Amino acid sequence: MRWGMVVDLSKCVRCYACLAACRIEHFLPMGINWPRLVALETGGDSPTVSTYSVRCNQCKDAPCVEVCPTGATTRREDGVVTVDQDKCVGCRYCVVACPYQNRTFLSKDKDQGFFPGRVVTDFEKAGKKLYKHQIGTTEKCNFCAERIDAGLAKGLKPGIDREATPACVNTCPARALTFGDLDDPNSEVSRLIREKKGFQLHPEYNTDPSVYFIDGKIGQSDEPKVDDKADKEPEAIGVGE
């Protein structure tokens, strides 16, 4: 069994519901997002905007697992890569090693509350009890492992039964996200990947991500990319700020 996700790029309507659902599900501090939306313009004179809903790829050969010196980051048997915040020492090696930049170090300034210095909402108070986020450690998407585990314990099927399915997948109003077992050739995710030529981000890193994308015109492995043009003079890096 290996849990995976398929993101249909042609269906995403850029509503950010997946980000909101994740924030509510995991009581995420204001300064961090586990899933993120990457939007980009394509098409020169008549540009259209394409959107990628991205999150930790739960890589099969995860660089973050390889470098973690404490054993805090591990890959479960079902393929989900998790961080045990009680073991994490906050060295950030995993943050730097993730080639997809899907990890966040939770520093104090990222967890100042929704209304810093004014009021702590009931939602935040509940979060402190139900889903602890430890400042000084690292976080990332875990495919809602707690929902998967609780659902499986009840005999439910992740990807089919809502109670056992990741919050972002349940919430997506455009049905752009599909979840299921990549090892099962009859699962919906396997069918979509097979029939719609699903592709992974940066396969050249040999990380074998469990998140696939379909129906996108950009980034498909058989399309030429700017990066492939050896003669293009790159600009200096925009230093990210």
Added chain:
Amino acid sequence: MEAHQWMIHYTRQTEWIDRRGIFLWIAFYAGGLGGGLYLVSLYFNSLWGMLISWLIIAVIKGGTHLVYLGKPLRFWRIITRPQTSWLARGFIFVMLFVFFGAIQMALTYWLPGSTAEIVFKVMAGIMAFSVALYTGIILKNIKGVPFWNSTLLPVLFIFCGLLGGFGLAVVIALNGGDINLAAAETGSRWLLLANVLLIGIYLWQASAKENTSKQSVLEQLRGHSAPIFWIGIVLLGIVIPLGIALAGLIMNHMSSIVLVTGVACEIIGGLALRYVVLKAGAYKPLVAKPQ
């Protein structure tokens, strides 16, 4: 940067250089400098050099790296897992160096020439070399940052550490320490030339490798890191020490002030090198831009 451009361009790593990442930068440099100085001190059999290198690694390297951790009190989790990663091994190298080095210095002071002293010198020497080396391996192993992903990087860090070590050996010699000044100066000159060569090859191969590492090189040569590259590495780290070395060769004598200035410039150059290497490390765009 516009919101819609986020992560469709080259993105530089920030965690290991910005804000508290400064501690990691200092830790990485101190590891190289301390390790290099210890090896140079072994060559000169200088107890002063050994003591200073021990302090650099135990206090500056160990201290700043611990301070950098989000949960420093859990550091024991790192040192009990050498099988996991080079970061864990690095912490162990530091601890073993501190342990072996302390015993070795005591033996050198009270039982010089004894077999035990030689054994501990060898063991502390291996650990010092490993401390200077491992930070380069840590960066080299990160395949998402192509600029770092080169076997030359650990070599460059070792040579940079040795250069700093010879520089500090000159200062110890000038202060009447147990080091031959002329030999330290000669070593310093050769190491400087080797470093210039290595930096040149490193940048050349990084820019020839692929576009993201070429971006990193451009970032140093004409991007935001350019002032640190040109002033810190080229002017202070190379041109001034080379000028002083050449003048020393021609005039056969150099005043202490000038020599110490040269060493200070070399150390600033080494710090600047680590800084720009960390600062310019960049990831490929998450999704490729359309043509």
